Amino acid sequence: MERVRQLVSAIIAGMLIGIGGIAFLSIENPVVGSSLFAIGLFTIVGFQLQLFTGKIGYLIFQKPVYLIELGITWLGNLVGTYILAWMVRNTRLYEGVADRVLGVSSLKLGDSFLSIFLLAILCGLLMFIAVDLYRNLQGSMLKCIAVFVPVMVFILSGFEHVIANMFYFSLANVWDGHTLVSVIVMTIGNSVGGLLIPAYLKLFRLR
Numbered sequence: 657m658e659r660v661r662q663l664v665s666a667i668i669a670g671m672l673i674g675i676g677g678i679a680f681l682s683i684e685n686p687v688v689g690s691s692l693f694a695i696g697l698f699t700i701v702g703f704q705l706q707l708f709t710g711k712i713g714y715l716i717f718q719k720p721v722y723l724i725e726l727g728i729t730w731l732g733n734l735v736g737t738y739i740l741a742w743m744v745r746n747t748r749l750y751e752g753v754a755d756r757v758l759g760v761s762s763l764k765l766g767d768s769f770l771s772i773f774l775l776a777i778l779c780g781l782l783m784f785i786a787v788d789l790y791r792n793l794q795g796s797m798l799k800c801i802a803v804f805v806p807v808m809v810f811i812l813s814g815f816e817h818v819i820a821n822m823f824y825f826s827l828a829n830v831w832d833g834h835t836l837v838s839v840i841v842m843t844i845g846n847s848v849g850g851l852l853i854p855a856y857l858k859l860f861r862l863r
Contacts, residue, residue, distance in 0.1 A: 670736020
């Protein structure tokens with residue numbers, strides 16, 4: 657039953673990232689759009705939902721069975737983003753963002769795998785910072801800053817977030833073999849970035 661809960665939680669988390677994504681696509685101002693995108697992560701950490709990029713950094717502190725939870729989370733996030741994308745594609749909202757999401761997807765999928773990997777590392781690093789600071793800081797204002805600032809930075813910088821991209825690719829309906837490989841590269845990059853600070857903390861026994 658716990659695995660079922662994890663899957664449902666991950667699906668909801670994927671949908672929330674999709675909601676953040678559609679808000680970003682709907683706003684022309686990138687600063688405003690990136691701040692609205694962050695509502696997805698803020699809600700996820702607030703309700704302690706399963707998001708792959710928010711959980712991968714803690715792998716180094718967990719037992720090997722944690723890998724199963726990560727796999728369920730990744731799959732659930734994919735399903736959630738696809739569901740949200742399907743919903744949007746069948747509403748009037750899609751007409752307003754169709755050209756932009758196709759452009760975003762084309763830019764990402766036209767990039768080299770090395771570039772995707774490196775940009776995903778940087779995003780993974782910021783995601784761990786956001787989630788871990790939210791967990792450990794005291795005070796609602798500091799928690800908000802901890803989540804919103806890293807998310808805005810990775811979006812405005814053009815870093816690659818695998819779950820957000822699952823939503824964009826689903827909304828643009830561009831899934832194929834190349835897309836899948838790109839998503840796998842993003843997953844690995846986000847994982848490496850998410851583990852950088854935890855590895856430092858573990859190595860020097862700071863946590």
